[in-house]
Amino acid sequence: xxxxxxxxxxxxxxxxxxxxxxxxxxxxxxxxxxxxxxxxxxxxxxxxxxxxxxxxxxxxxxxxxxxxxxxxxxxxxxxxxxxxxxxxxxxxxxxxxxxxxxxxxxxxxxxxxxxxxxxxxxxxxxxxxxxxxxxxxxxxxxxxxxxxxxxxxxxxxxxxxxxxxxxxxxxxxxxxxxxxxxxxxxxxxxxxxxxxxxxxxxxxxxxxxxxxxxxxxxxxxxxxxxxxxxxxxxxxxxxxxxxxxxxxxxxxxxxxxxxxxxxxxxx
Amino acid sequence: xxxxxxxxxxxxxxxxxxxxxxxxxxxxxxxxxxxxxxxxxxxxxxxxxxxxxxxxxxxxxxxxxxxxxxxxxxxxxxxxxxxxxxxxxxxxxxxxxxxxxxxxxxxxxxxxxxxxxxxxxxxxxxxxxxxxxxxxxxxxxxxxxxxxxxxxxxxxxxxxxxxxxxxxxxxxxxxxxxxxxxxxxxxxxxxxxxxxxxxxxxxxxxxxxxxxxxxxxxxxxxxxxxxxxxxxxxxxxxxxxxxxxxxxxxxxxxxxxxxxxxxxxxx
Amino acid sequence: xxxxxxxxxxxxxxxxxxxxxxxxxxxxxxxxxxxxxxxxxxxxxxxxxxxxxxxxxxxxxxxxxxxxxxxxxxxxxxxxxxxxxxxxxxxxxxxxxxxxxxxxxxxxxxxxxxxxxxxxxxxxxxxxxxxxxxxxxxxxxxxxxxxxxxxxxxxxxxxxxxxxxxxxxxxxxxxxxxxxxxxxxxxxxxxxxxxxxxxxxxxxxxxxxxxxxxxxxxxxxxxxxxxxxxxxxxxxxxxxxxxxxxxxxxxxxxxxxxxxxxxxxxx
Numbered sequence: 001x002x003x004x005x006x007x008x009x010x011x012x013x014x015x016x017x018x019x020x021x022x023x024x025x026x027x028x029x030x031x032x033x034x035x036x037x038x039x040x041x042x043x044x045x046x047x048x049x050x051x052x053x054x055x056x057x058x059x060x061x062x063x064x065x066x067x068x069x070x071x072x073x074x075x076x077x078x079x080x081x082x083x084x085x086x087x088x089x090x091x092x093x094x095x096x097x098x099x100x101x102x103x104x105x106x107x108x109x110x111x112x113x114x115x116x117x118x119x120x121x122x123x124x125x126x127x128x129x130x131x132x133x134x135x136x137x138x139x140x141x142x143x144x145x146x147x148x149x150x151x152x153x154x155x156x157x158x159x160x161x162x163x164x165x166x167x168x169x170x171x172x173x174x175x176x177x178x179x180x181x182x183x184x185x186x187x188x189x190x191x192x193x194x195x196x197x198x199x200x201x202x203x204x205x206x207x208x209x210x211x212x213x214x215x216x217x218x219x220x221x222x223x224x225x226x227x228x229x230x231x232x233x234x235x236x237x238x239x240x241x242x243x244x245x246x247x248x249x250x251x252x253x254x255x256x257x258x259x260x261x262x263x264x265x266x267x
Numbered sequence: 268x269x270x271x272x273x274x275x276x277x278x279x280x281x282x283x284x285x286x287x288x289x290x291x292x293x294x295x296x297x298x299x300x301x302x303x304x305x306x307x308x309x310x311x312x313x314x315x316x317x318x319x320x321x322x323x324x325x326x327x328x329x330x331x332x333x334x335x336x337x338x339x340x341x342x343x344x345x346x347x348x349x350x351x352x353x354x355x356x357x358x359x360x361x362x363x364x365x366x367x368x369x370x371x372x373x374x375x376x377x378x379x380x381x382x383x384x385x386x387x388x389x390x391x392x393x394x395x396x397x398x399x400x401x402x403x404x405x406x407x408x409x410x411x412x413x414x415x416x417x418x419x420x421x422x423x424x425x426x427x428x429x430x431x432x433x434x435x436x437x438x439x440x441x442x443x444x445x446x447x448x449x450x451x452x453x454x455x456x457x458x459x460x461x462x463x464x465x466x467x468x469x470x471x472x473x474x475x476x477x478x479x480x481x482x483x484x485x486x487x488x489x490x491x492x493x494x495x496x497x498x499x500x501x502x503x504x505x506x507x508x509x510x511x512x513x514x515x516x517x518x519x520x521x522x523x524x525x526x527x528x529x530x531x532x533x534x
Numbered sequence: 535x536x537x538x539x540x541x542x543x544x545x546x547x548x549x550x551x552x553x554x555x556x557x558x559x560x561x562x563x564x565x566x567x568x569x570x571x572x573x574x575x576x577x578x579x580x581x582x583x584x585x586x587x588x589x590x591x592x593x594x595x596x597x598x599x600x601x602x603x604x605x606x607x608x609x610x611x612x613x614x615x616x617x618x619x620x621x622x623x624x625x626x627x628x629x630x631x632x633x634x635x636x637x638x639x640x641x642x643x644x645x646x647x648x649x650x651x652x653x654x655x656x657x658x659x660x661x662x663x664x665x666x667x668x669x670x671x672x673x674x675x676x677x678x679x680x681x682x683x684x685x686x687x688x689x690x691x692x693x694x695x696x697x698x699x700x701x702x703x704x705x706x707x708x709x710x711x712x713x714x715x716x717x718x719x720x721x722x723x724x725x726x727x728x729x730x731x732x733x734x735x736x737x738x739x740x741x742x743x744x745x746x747x748x749x750x751x752x753x754x755x756x757x758x759x760x761x762x763x764x765x766x767x768x769x770x771x772x773x774x775x776x777x778x779x780x781x782x783x784x785x786x787x788x789x790x791x792x793x794x795x796x797x798x799x800x801x
């Protein structure tokens with residue numbers, strides 16, 4: 001079944017209100033480029049970010065977190081060990097975890113590593129079209145961290161990957177698509193400025209984790225996180241003369257939506 | 268003795284003016300989430316940040332810095348070696364150094380590591396209530412990086428820790444408390460938005476180091492750094508619609524206070 | 535020959551327009567403090583940043599990138615291996631690469647490492663006066679990451695280094711100087727606020743790489759990158775009450791110049 005989800009669907013602010021009320025602890029193993037922005041995005045919606053990426057602590061910590069994010073942007077030998085421990089720790093403890101396969105397909109090493117992590121059963125894989133197509137075996141991957149394809153071109157690959165890996169797959173693009181292998185949810189909106197700021201896609205992975213921490217229906221959780229970010233992006237783009245002020249406004253708008261969600265959900 | 272310190276106490280702008288004039292070199296071994304923001308906070312008050320976190324350089328560098336910050340946020344095997352070298356290098360050279368025990372109590376590995384670093388005699392330990400209570404042996408620690416207790420609940424633990432470790436202890440919260448085990452200085456003010464931006468507490472650790480580089484009375488240095496940040500936070504919160512713009516305004520206000528301090532101190 | 539280059543020289547916006555059109559992939563091995571800001575600067579001018587800093591991937595990736603940046607700010611054992619692989623990978627594939635020798639001279643280990651990297655023939659070395667003087671064997675280096683000398687004092691050292699290393703050398707300061715050992719291009723402008731935000735110099739290294747990816751005349755590429763940043767800095771300083779808002783405005787102005795370059799180059 002195909003459907004569409006936006007902020008105007010009551011379930012979206014209701015879930016955001018649950019994040020606001022629950023302050024889910026999101027354990028992020030992410031890349032050094034976006035770590036600060038990712039933490040600020042989570043704080044803006046009242047989630048509780050914690051970046052624990054060393055091998056001695058990540059497995060233990062993942063088991064106590066509300067959800068875990070594993071983002072492959074800047075790998076290192078130690079970070080890979082920590083990511084394996086976090087993924088298996090989360091899976092063993094029944095915690096949702098999100099895999100963001102940055103630049104998979106463009107580089108052989110991380111493509112193998114992502115394949116290995118898939119075996120630990122992520123709840124959600126979130127990536128751009130090239131990354132999802134590569135993981136599904138349907139394409140050669142992108143150039144660096146950018147996609148060479150549109151999200152609509154990756155929809156077939158997303159369905160294939162979701163079925164093969166037994167997880168929800170979210171493809172980011174002009175329209176985001178989220179699927180569990182059967183149903184497909186399209187999330188329109190956002191702004192082209194979201195591609196001119198580093199880490200917006202990575203931060204979406206973190207938001208998906210935060211929503212999955214409070215909502216067991218992972219397809220809904222991932223779609224709602226996408227819809228919240230799309231709405232914040234539209235609102236932020238309105239008053240922003242460029243990408244610097246857009247990044248600042250995006251955080252302000254996420255916090256404003258979090259505040260508004262209380263009213264919507266309580267109304 | 269209990270006292271209170273705010274920006275209106277002439278010693279606060281006077282010390283800020285000394286930082287402005289002296290450009291103390293602050294050697295930061297901090298976490299990847301907040302490294303950029305920390306550097307910008309130090310630059311805003313005209314201090315000179317340098318992040319040297321590899322094991323071959325950190326001991327040598329610590330001995331030449333005005334002060335050293337060791338923040339446990341994102342540990343790694345190499346960073347731990349570098350932190351040991353920096354702490355002992357600073358101590359051997361008689362340089363003040365600040366320990367920020369992020370998430371200590373919540374995780375066994377870093378709790379042990381923090382205990383080990385305490386033996387190298389930090390000048391100041393700065394943390395939230397849960398972290399200080401855990402280090403003092405008075406509580407189980409927080410959840411992730413957040414405190415589960417208010418700063419006033421940790422005052423007893425701060426006194427205990429200050430006496431046991433022979434250092435100044437600063438507990439951050441709605442009111443900051445700073446103690447050397449005998450006197451207690453309360454620093455009120457700030458803004459709730461300071462908890463909605465990642466790295467504000469970590470940046471306070473860096474400010475404390477900058478102030479300790481120019482002022483031998485460590486209790487005064489740590490309290491004054493807190494009072495400067497509290498004042499900047501209040502002023503920044505005034506015109507900020509959300510956490511994104513607040514983080515930007517906080518840097519602007521710190522720079523403005525630095526500029527104003529020249530007049531106050533010279534007046 | 536001595537000359538001067540600014541935004542008003544038609545070649546500057548023309549090269550910026552080429553970056554805008556070509557989206558050069560810039561492989562950055564940079565420090566954790568400035569990684570996010572560097573990526574945002576590259577995105578603002580429509581280049582495509584990718585931070586791949588692990589030893590298994592960096593050599594392979596460098597050979598496919600438009601240009602490579604190696605910035606020594608925060609070294610680690612693994613990052614050093616990755617930097618060697620990237621430098622030699624870029625050189626072997628005939629890709630331009632830029633060396634940013636942060637704090638060289640102030641620390642023995644990185645001074646040796648920078649010497650080793652020089653043997654892999656960077657296209658450009660970009661640094662402050664102390665760093666360039668130290669690399670040229672003309673001075674003891676700075677204090678931490680700051681220069682103890684003005685860029686004009688380092689001009690002789692820049693010429694010496696350019697001839698000895700067979701590369702272009704760019705010295706940042708109140709006036710930037712860029713030389714290939716024969717000609718010297720002075721780039722005036724910018725703003726003192728550029729030294730109050732972490733990573734502006736590091737981001738210039740990344741811009742130089744982006745320009746070198748689209749222009750074979752490396753002296754022109756490096757000078758033009760400097761001229762673009764100087765212009766953006768002047769414009770950003772105009773409306774900024776402090777360093778926080780300046781950093782935001784700098785990204786906005788870079789994006790605006792990129793947009794304007796289309797018209798200039800097409801006019």
